[in-house]
Amino acid sequence: MSSKTRLDRAYKNAKRLKFNDASKLILFSDCHRGDNSFADDFANNRNIYFHALRHYYLEGFSYCEIGDGDELWENISFESIFNAHKNVYMLMKQFHDENRLHMIWGNHDMVYRDPKYVEKYLFSFFDPKTGKDEDLFCDIKYHEGIVLEHSETNQELFLTHGHQADWWNYTFWKWSRFLVRVLWKPLNVMGIADPTTPAKNYTELIKIEKRTKQWITDNNNLITIVGHTHRPRFPEPGDIAYFNDGSCVHPRSITGLEIENGMISLIKWQVITSEDGNLKIDRFLLEGPTKLADYRTE
Template sequence: MFSTNKRLNNAYQNAKVIYFDDDDKFILFSDCHRGDNSFADDFANNRNIYYHALKHYFNEGFHYLEIGDGDELWENLSFEAIFNAHKNVYLLLKRFYLAGRLHMIWGNHDMVYKNPEYVEKHLSTYFEPKSGETTDLLKGITYHEGLVLKHRKSDQLLFLTHGHQADWWNFVFWKLSRFMVRILWKPLNVMGIADPTSPAKNHRELIKVERRTKRWIRDNNNLLTIVGHTHRPRFPEPGDIAYFNDGSCVHPRSITGIEIENGMISLIKWHIETTDDGVLQIVRVLLEGPQKLTSYITS
């Protein structure tokens, strides 16, 4: 427990502060686990849903906050293979970045992004075959362990981090976990056998991670906290412990996320729906909210 507090305190105290007001709009996704489009790429099934949703949010003027495990760098050895598999997604992320509306947090599966040199080497540029030249991608981007959204008028704070700080195996021993995933669990995952060390696939571990995180939130004056990691969407009622979870982008045939708009917070889902005449369409569904952010202020 002490270690969980220490790790979450460190992420919070060193978080970048982003000031906002009710005119600002944010979409939060996490746990995309973008892979190489192989059988083990859990993101591949939902990539069209994700791309459509992200394009909608770009056109509507939202900031995109990715709160960890965006790229699957445990199963995959290099970013290049992931980029080539989902190039259209990264070019859309580049548009967010150039517009000043992209904010990235690293999780356990892309923990290598805590190293600025790794980020600069792999994410700054890419080779464009059409022009035969190296082109800028996310040149100069910084990944963070945590972000704090601070409302300019109410001074309310929202803390964003991936959430694996409450999971000692996937934080302290992440390199060992990565090794096990690459050598053992990736081939077994293709055969449908789940990794028992992942809280997203182990209900008992999930409950432990949630419990530790909630305890930290309670001990910090019920600070509104939004995480991912467990893949389980959570949206508390005002007065409860302010533990939010945006879910993941690797649910079967759907993605979930959290929207912040007009001083309100909502849990949403995007999925494929069939119309009466047999046309497939991607639609947004409101799961919880909208609820006023100020409803979670603790005096």
């Protein structure tokens, strides 16, 4: 099966959500939330992520997570991840309870494409304080893709993780998971990165981007937003409409895409030192805001 076929299928079967110029959405991906061990890349940025996500919750944004939210290659169970980052999941639960949480599975959490797995592990959690199971993400559904459809202009934005253009990490993801658990996780603790991931392999990264861009071109320059490679991309109007929100495991920072007032922006949150010597988490605008209407299909 080709990357074109995989992307075609993800688009055809995508969940469709209406939005308009009054809608506010934040898009993050590749959080790789782990168990807070030395191999947990998310742990370094968890305070930044929590602060940013809380900001978006209070500002009325909806949260779209575009795959690889949970690191289920290195970690066997979701329970260990939940216990390590419970405050994050309880904040995400607030989004979910208000129908503001939309989830896409990636290669590192591909088990979530099985609704039975999601029901078993994500619908509830055991609370030692009450001694019983409590609601977490009851009735949540994970998708391979989401299409945001503007209610007035009918303009579409296609959201998917992007590993559809990476045949090894899509078709042979179980082999990749096995190698990560057995080989690369212990080496990662010693500071040696997995060379098979596109985030660490520049040659493979370029190939994945090229395949994705070709698919976008073949589909009338459909605005397509992905993650997977961890490399933020923000095209100018008139270029191939390939966006990448980056990741939440950059060194000391996280990146994402905001959609607000009919415009899209690439943003970064990071820890900075204020003039009085205190550390604080701040938001920086990297690209945009650019009107979505300027990305016309041709």
